[in-house]
Structure formats: C-alpha cells, structure tokens
Amino acid sequence: MHYLKRIIHNSLKRIAFSLSLLLLTHLIATAQHSRLVNEPVDVSGDFRDFSNTIFFADSLAAFDPATGAGAIKWKRNEPFSAHNFNNSMLSYKRSFSNEFPAIEYAQDPVLPFSVEFTSPRTVRIRANTGAQGPAAGASLMLTGEPARDASWKYSRISGGHQYTGAYGSVTIYENPWKILVRDASGKLLTQTRSQADGKASYTPTLPFSFVRRASDYSRSVAAVFSISPDEKIFGCGESFTRLDKNGQKVVLWTHDPNGVETQTMYKPIPFYMSSRGYGMFMHTTSPITCDFGATYGESNAMQIGDENLDLFIFLGQPKDILDAYTDLTGKAPMPPLWSFGLWMSRITYFSEQDGRNVAAKLRQNRIPSDVIHFDTGWFETDWRCDYRFAPSRFRDPEGMIADLKKQGFRTSLWQLPYFVPKNELYPEIVAKGLAVKNANGTLPYEDAVLDFSNESTIKWYQDKIAGLLKLGVSAIKVDFGEAAPLSGVYASGRTGFYEHNLYPLRYNKIVSELTRKMTGDHIIWARSTWAGSQRYPIHWGGDAETTDKGMEAQLRGGLSLGLSGFTFWSHDIGGFTMKTPEDLYRRWLPMGLLASHSRTHGQAPKEPWEYGEDFQNYFRKAVEMKYKLMPYIYTQSKLASEKGLPMVRALLLEFPEDPGAWIVDNEYMLGTDLLVAPLFENGKTRQVYLPKGQWTDYQTGKTYGSGWHEIATGELDVVLLVRGGAVLPHVKVAQSTGEIDWTNIELRNFGQAASAKVSLYLPGQDAVRELTVVKKGGRYVVGTDPFGGKVKWSIR
Template identity: 50%
Template structure:
C-alpha cells in the first residue's frame, strides 16, 4: 500500500509539472491555466450596456469549453460554446454580464478596470501607487456607428459594441493596438484565443487574459530587469520574483508589470499576482497578458517613450537620482574575507589605473561565512570602521552583502522568533 501511495504521489507531481510549478522558486507560467481542458472559458463578446457619462458599463461574456480538433494531420485545440451545467441553473447566467469602468487620469493616461465576478470588493489604498490617481476632464466623448469614442490630446480610446473591442488610436486616428475578439480569427486552422477570463475547475478561482494586437515590426520594451533581448517581441516573459543565479536564464530578480511599444503606447498591469506576457511568442500578431488575478486593472498610456515613463512614474513614484559614484565600476567576487584583501584590491585598481567606485565584500565579512549576523569578523576585520574610512578617502564606497533571512544557528534567531518580526 505504501509503495502505491508513493507511486501515486510521484505521478501527481509529474502531471502537475506541466500545469503549475511545484518548486517554490520556479517562476509561475500563468498561461498554462489557459490550456486546461477542465477549466471554463469566458470570451468578451459584446457591450451589453454603457453609460457615457460615467464611462462604465457591462460586458457580455460567452461561456466556452476547450475541445481537441484533428485536422490537416495534426491535433489542435478549438473552443466551443458551452451550456452551463451549474446548479441551480436559475440562479446563474450562462453568459454573464459583468462590469467594467474607465477612469481618465491625464490627457495621456487612462485606467481600465474589468471585473470577472458580480462581487466587486471596495477599493483600498495600493502600495503600488502614490495615492489615488487624479482625474482628467479633457477627454471628449462622441458616438458613431456602434462605437463609443473618447478623444484626448494625444489619442483616442474606442469601445466597439460588437464585436466587443477596445482600440487605442493616436491623435491622427491611426490604430496603435486593439483587444482581440474571436471574430478576428480569419484562418481555418490557426485560431487565437481572444480577450478572456477563466474559472478554474480545481478551486473556482478566476484569472483574466487581455489579448491585444501586435503589428509587424512593432517592438516591446520593459517588464523589469532581464538579461534577455531588450525587444521582448517573440519572448514569453514571466513576471515572478526569483533568484536566477545566472544571466543565461530568463528569470528575473526585479520583474515590473509595465512595458511600452514602439507604436506609441504603454501599459501598466496594476497587480501583484504572477503575470505571464506572451509578446508574439505563440502567435506573431498578438500580445497575451495572462494574469493570476480575477480583476483587470490596466493603465494605458499614449506618447513617446519618455512621456510614457513620465506618466507611469507619476502614478507609481519617481525614483531619486542615485549618486554619481553608484554608476561606476563595482569590484566584487565571492568573496573578500579580510580588510587586507580589501586594501590589496584597492591598491591594484589604483596602480593599474582601473576606474572603480565600489568594493563589494559580499559574504565574507561575517565571522562564519553565510551566517548573516550584521557583525564584522573581529579577527579578519579588526579595524572595520577605520578600513571603511580609509577606502572612502581613496574614492571607494563599501558594499557589504546581507541575506534577509536568519538561519537557526544565527545568534539573532531566538530573538527573531520571540519578538515575531518575520514572515
């Protein structure tokens, strides 16, 4: 019996490996949930109501399920409309009509919120924003041929009633990007999933996936610190904090849910949930933003790159300019173990006329290597403060590495447990 349980557990982990990560440090690929045949899919279909005065309304979402389709000697996935099996059927909508709203922040910034549940939680202060975003009254509304149009100084936002589409245009009316609808598919075999959300069968959690058009030659820049190509088109980017431990990896220390396009628009995904951005990786003509969040809170920007970044940082905060020395060469390795090594490295740099502004001691300044106790080892750094002052006088700032967690053998560990300042 025990062997059967072990084999069953191993098989479960194997099957789960293609769905969600079972290793704590592995980046989450949110797109995998949108390939699961057990989940229920809802496609943004039509505008069921809209109030131009409040720029809010409801979207009709068509319920679908995934099916395998064999054609042209291959097996693909084809969604089909689904009749709801939920009980009691009189209490739920097969094709729910759910709220969305638009908030005009500035002449170049618009906030779009789309809800996937009839239950909308009260808005709270966000740590990702510098207070509540302001309101702008300069956008002018008009209506023509099934389209609600808001025109600003730098472009326009268009909401089409059917097929439901949100378009971003520049000041001359040129389309920058638009959301994808199922009706946009013009190929017999290659179908692109449209703007959608899912309800997961395993736990009823909802996740949303806005899908936008990507034009030939378009370039996408952003998403945080990454060693991969600057232009993210053709890449699948996982916005999930990891310790990649190698520049050869596509993982990131500092993912940021913000990017901008060479066509003159940008987007800030206001969520702390994992996000996977597929910028033309699975289909050359689409950008797919998979979010492990039931609400889409998306800030849209118009303008040149510097204008977009300025608008983005107006919302999230503008970083202070670092000191000039921080842009210089940082000399480091794993690790310098003594103040004598620090002095020797400084001497060699200056003797060889190698510009450098920082000496990074990494982990070796503790008494026990990697045991981070915030104290210089007295036998190897007997004059720590004097060393720091001397190196600073020679033009070197000091960086000392510190791991944020304390191990059980660390002298501060009992105090940490006793007083509770831990996560």
C-alpha cells in the same frame, strides 16, 4: 509441464512489460507535473485546461459616458479537443451553467468595467471577473492615486462611444464589445481581439476573456490585443532574451536565473512599449504570462493571474511613454555623487586588512575609486548573515570605515533576507513570527524568509540595518529577494500568488527609505525588482556568466530594463561566475565604465594588479576616462531621472524615426550624445550601426556618417562615438569624486555650428543649467554663463 512453464513465463513477461509501461507512464506524468521551489508560474496553462471554464468578453451591457463606468456581458465557453485527419487541437465551444441552484448563478455574467483618463496620454481600463472587486488600499507600485484628466472629449458614434484627446482616441464598440486605440492622426495602434476576429483563421485563438479554474473557482484575465505587421515590442524588465519581444512568450515572475542566459528574470516588470506608439502597464503583482504573438502571430495575449484587470495604456513616442509610465509609478531620484565612481569588489574580502590593503593599492597605483564593497565574508561564517562584523577578522570596523572615508572611500556591505537554521538569529525570527509561514503555520522552507508585509518584521530588520549605517556604512547591498514562497501565507493576509512579485519592491523600499533617513542619500545596490522599484536606485544585473555571451546578454538585460522605466543600472564588470579571462576583462571594462554606475565584482581576483602591470595600466586609463567624463555622466543622469529615461539606453529612444535603431540591441547610447559599441568577441574591430547625423570617434577623432561601418577600437577596447554637434564637459582626473575640481571644466566641442548649448548639473545645485558656446573670430568661447563666473571654462 514444459508447455505450462512457457505459458507462465510468457504471462510473467507480459505482466512485467505492462508494469514497465505503467511505471514509465507514471514517471512521465510525474515529470510533466513536478514543480520546483520558486519555479516561475505560467498562468497561460489555465486557459488550456479542459476542466476550466472560459468567459469571452461579448458585449457592452451598460455604459455611462460621463463617468466611463459600465458593464460587460461575458459568454460562457469551455476548452475542448477538436479532431481532423489524425490531428487534434485545442478549441473553445459554447457551454452552459453547471452550478446549482441555477437561479443563483448567471449563465453569462454581466460584470463591472470602466474606462478612465489619468493624463492627456494615459488611459486606464478596468474590468472585474466576479462580484467582488479589487481590495481597497494604496498600491505600492504607484506614487499615489492616479488623477482624473478632463481633457478627453466624448462623442457618441454609431454602435459605440469615442473619447478623443490631444494624443489619440479610444473607441468602445458595444456589440461585439471591442476597444480600439488610435493615435492623433487616426492610425490604429491596437485593438482588443474578440471571438469574431478568429474567423479569418483555422487556428482557434483566445479572445479577450477570463478563466475560472475548476480546482478552486479562482479567476485570471486574458487581456488580448492585436499585433500589427512589423510591430516591435520592448520592455518587461531585465530580460536577457532578444530585445524585441514580438514572437516571444515572457513569464513575469521574479526568479533567480543563476545567470543571464535564460528566459527567467531577476527583474520582471509588468510594462512594455510598442513601436506603434503605445505602451501598457499591467497594474498587478500576480504572475503574468505575456504571449507576444508566440502562440498566434496576430495576438498579444497578456494572461494575468489577477482576478481583476487594471490596465494603463500610454500614447506617444518611446520617451513620452516612459515619462508617462514613471509619472504613475515613480521616477528615480538622484543617487549621491560618490556612487558614480568606481566600486571595487570581489566575492569576497574576508577581513578588515583585506579592505585596507585594496584601498591602499588603489591609491598607490593611482586608480580612481570611490567605494570598497564587502560581500558575503564579513560575518564570522561566510554567507551566514547576522549583521555583525566577525570579531576575529575585523578588529575595529568603525575605525576602518572612518579611515577609508578619509581616503575618499565609502563602504558598502552585503546582506540578504534569508536565514539558515544554523544562524543564531534563526530562533528569534521564528519565535517572534517574523518569517513567512505556510497554511500550516510553519515555515515553507527550512530557511526563514523575512515577511516584509509584517510591520514587526520591518522594525526588527531596519534596526539591524540601522546599526550598520550608524557605524558609517554608506550603502547596503540588497541581494536576493526573488524567493518569497509561493505557498506562503503573509501577514498582509495574501498568499505568495500576490506577495511573491511584490516582495522585491517591499525589500527595496524598506532599505532605501531607511538609508535615506539616516544618511540623506538615495542609495541601495539591489538585484530583484517589480514595478515601482525604480524609485529606489541602484539595481545591478545579477550573476552574469564570465563569457562573451554572458557579456552580450548582460547588455540586453540592461537595455530592456531601461525600456521598463529604470534610470540607473549597473552590472558586474567581467562577469561573476569565475575568474575573468584577461581579454574578456579588457573588453567588458569600458562597457561597465561607460554607465552611470560601475562595479568590478565576482569570483576573485578582480583587482587589476592581479593581472599584471600592462593590464593595470589599461585599467587605470579606462577608469580615468570615466572620471574625466563625470560632469557629462552626472548631468545626463539628472536629466534622465527627471524624465524616467535610462542612462544606458537603446538607440530607439534617441532615434525613434530611424528603422535601424529599432533592431540594434548590441550598442547603446550613454545619455543623449555618446554611442557605445562594446566588443563581444576578441578582436579590434566590429560592425557598428550609426543613426542619422555625423559621428566622431572619441578615441581616434575619425568621423563617420550614418549607416553600417566596420570600426576599429582605439586605445581602449571599445568603439565610442560622439554625436555630431555635442559639447562634452570634462574635468581633470581625480582619485575620487570628492576630489574633483568642479570649478575648472573643459568643454570639448564635437560640432561646427556657430553656437551650441551645453547642459550642466554640478554637485549642490538644485537644477540643470544651460550655457552656450559661440564661435567668435575663428574660435569658440562661452556665451551665456549661468554660473556667474564661478566656473573657469576652457574649450577645445
């Protein structure tokens, strides 16, 4: 009996152990396959799924040189697990048709492909992965249908075709199919990777290909190009990781990262540029995974969720590339002058009296400012957006807005496109079908998310915003926008796979165009974006951590966005997440003010008097510096907007011939002539890299040559240097931009040359004008004056 009990006991233990293993296996599997709502979609996994079929670009099956249209033969392959010495790796092998009836489906399909030229610098490559091409219709990402450029000349070469233009050449080889891109000197910039290119390695690598998913027979493209030694890659939107993306895997999917220290982004942009002298724009709204040598060092694999490839390649230096890219997708118009002043905000002012008190204290303490922003608290219930001022706390909102304007303040309001069930607008939104639905015809989430692909939704929403603008509101904060449901079925007829990334662009456009129509100003304050959103300024950097690393990552994000075609970018000075420590606020403040647009915002308090008199005086001096520099900032903004350049720009844009400029990601140029090196740690000095030329410290007057220097800050906790030979226009301090005296301008000369040119754009002008400063009798005077005596000049 005892023996039988022991057998039963041991058997039960074995059963329990087996069940535990099964449960653990299930939990691991569940954890590996669980998805969170709005989790970024990484399409690269489809190219590693053993149930899928991969088609490799093999050969050019047909080609018409006159039109650039032809066809590619794609060879069928499948992933498999290769084994050697207790090691397994993913590889690919030739496979054969598994469709029935076989006569109806090609073993190795021949599908349309084309090469077009849309400008002397721009090449367009398109390829279909199925019989059905892209849907007809205008693209919201583009300013219009791209033109055809006839300047490229065709020549037949051995085994292929070549087109040569003013800035480079494109060669198409027939077998194996391959595209090579060269600059005007003949230097190879990049080329597509074929299966044959992997022969030099034991590591199986993905060539230019497309995948067909076994789950639904949908397809995605892998546009795979080469990466060269020491190549550096920049762009992809407001990415907070290392500025050079070579070696990184970047997923382009709009997402709320709840901060600035993760890999996900509020503002992914399907565009990048290379230090080799080219850039690429992936014209799609599908999710994209850019594997910039992360999986394999020589391979730049742009794994694009779209079933059809539409790729633009730009040739030239970084400024040329941004100009060409924004010619295609649009350039930022100039925002109104008042928007360049200080925006005063916190989360949040809860009442009319709060707003009036802050405005009064700013004027009383002589702190220049132009905007009072009301964040989430102007409704009856905090965060519950119903587009109505809380009657209990805002006695006369229209009167308040008018009074603030008389004092030189504009009013900005927060809102969002999501509606919780307790919101009184929720039943109307659901009943009228204004929200995104799922395949069941119900809401994907508990919240209602406005469907901006629905014309009825746009009208309903714009009516709400218009009511606020009629009250005198000057700017709308276009918050959130990153959570359009992936599972949604939109009024456009498409799912979230294509509408999710497009949502911020629709959102930005709808508010910006209405504001422009009603106020005459190009102005929003937006967090999320996609390609083309730069046409609707301004965008800010999201909810930064209130830490040194948060400050550092915030700048990297801004530099990266600037290298993605955005001229105007701002951020929450001091960080967002908690009360800003005073030492961090002191260091962050000049970085935030040395930008086109500046806003203090985040957890209370943000007002300088809340930190004591010493800090308030420091704050005033920092803001006064920006207002004195307003002619320079305003002029540089106009110049930047005309060329698709950022105001906060990476050094590589101004100094592309300087190898050091390509590796520095913690300094920036404000326009062409001011170099800003913020302090990311408590202290009074930092290492600063200076490109070629002479540089003068704006605060101390000390001069430096090129190279690395340990430089001390001046009165403000920032290192600010002026490029040798620059002449910076200044005005006297005013309490708002509306009070600036533009008829009296001081020109500060930081050069020794016999003459210098000064660009200047004044309010109300139609263009930037250029005057000259010349040396006469040991002093400088104005030479050519395009303003005809309307401006009184002083020079020092």
